Amino acid sequence: MxxxxxxxxxxxxxxxxxxxxxxxxxxxxxxxxxxxxxxxxxxxxxxxxxxxxxxxxxxxxxxxxxxxxxxxxxxxxxxxxxxxxxxxxxxxxxxxxxxxxxTDCEGALAALRELLGDAIPQRAVLVGAGGTARAVMCALRELGAREVTVVNRSDRSAEYAELGRGMDVRFIPLDAHAQRAAMDADVVVSTVPAHVLGEHAKALGHAPLFDVIYAPWPTALAVRAASNGYPTVGGLSMLAGxxxxxxxxxxxxxxxxxxxxxxxxxxxxxxxxxxx
CATH class of the missing domain: 3.40.50.10860 (Leucine Dehydrogenase, chain A, domain 1)
Structure with missing residues (x-):
């Protein structure tokens, strides 16, 4: 051919x-x-x-x-x-x-809808602030999220001002405040390498989880969220989307x-x- x-x-x-x-x-x-x-x-x-x-x-x-x-x-x-x-x-x-x-934002949107169905994630926790996180932010905005807490080592609020329009976006470090945010969240999205969150999985696995990683799977964070009774979706859903x-x-x-x-x-x- x-x-x-x-x-x-x-x-x-x-x-x-x-x-x-x-x-x-x-x-x-x-x-x-x-x-x-x-x-x-x-x-x-x-x-x-x-x-x-x-x-x-x-x-x-x-x-x-x-x-x-x-x-x-x-x-x-x-x-x-x-x-x-x-x-x-x-x-x-x-x-x-x-x-x-x-089209990464469409992939993130597909994964979030697979995870949440028709529910609107009023409060979201987004781990990481790199390129993939920016695409996820677009998807959360389209879904109608009201509050997004970004867990990141540095405060990049100025860079996210336009992406986060219409939402209350705040940056916090990966500490005790992050655990409280995860416990109050409707969804947690991780956009960082799996090994970065190994020791923090216990703190963050308190809500339905979308982890952009697909290999290796499941991540420690996905295992923790699932063990706490929450649904999880991995990066293959975003890749397909x-x-x-x-x-x-x-x-x-x-x-x-x-x-x-x-x-x-x-x-x-x-x-x-x-x-x-």
Whole structure:
């Protein structure tokens, strides 16, 4: 079969990326022939060259760390949400120009809805304040959250002023105040590496939990929240959720969401069996 349309995920390291599983399953389920999705090892400094010199068959790129900031800077135009979040995980070729978008907020929204159903998280605790946290903040705002307590080593209130519009956003350190905030919260979202919260899991696992980590899973925080009787959702839900809009932007076809998510879960199960 001749390949006529291409897409790829850019980042470093990239060998572990599960994006090809999602997009390839989408092509098959949507009946798209001639489409190919690959991984390309790429650091931030090389992104302008890799994308700028891409074969005309490339319709788009998924972008992961450490290239998300470079992707936004490189693009000819950007969506409002990419500008608000301050980084891009999607580059789509449109009439010879590159448009940046950030669909991570859709991924976070999908994960939160899976966790909470139709409930509105009036009070949320958000652990971390990096790029992923900014996407989660957008999702919490869309869900109608009223208060967001950001647990972070430094106070970055000024950076979150626009993202947190309409919400009461406060920053606190990871101390006893964080435990009290978690106990009062409708949801806790962690956006930091699993090892960072190992010793603090007991303090924070007091509400329904969305942890953006998907490997290794479950995290210590997820185990603690579950042991306290709360539902948990991991990063695979966000990964799947952010891929649907990417797929649609690249192909112009509605994403076969159930097939893409099913392929991702099947891949995880197969990987877990191999590890046993």
């Amino acid at each position: 001749e390949v006529t349309h291409r897409a790829a995920v850019l980042g470093s390291p990239i060998a572990h990326s599960l994006s090809p599983v999602l997009h390839t399953a989408g092509y098959e389920a949507a009946g798209l022939t001639g489409w190919e999705y690959s991984r390309i090892e790429c650091v931030a400094e090389d992104l302008p060259r890799v994308v700028g010199e891409a074969d005309p068959s490339f319709c788009g790129f998924s972008v992961t760390m450490p290239c998300k900031f470079a992707a936004l800077e490189f693009a000819d135009e950007a969506t409002q949400r990419a500008v608000e979040i301050g980084s891009a995980n999607t580059l789509t070729r449109i009439d010879g120009r590159w448009r940046a978008d950030n 952010q891929s649907y809009a990417q797929f649609e932007q690249f192909t112009g076809v509605a994403a076969p969401r159930e097939a893409m998510r099913a392929a991702l879960l099947a891949h995880r199960e197969a990987s877990q069996r191999e590890e046993r």
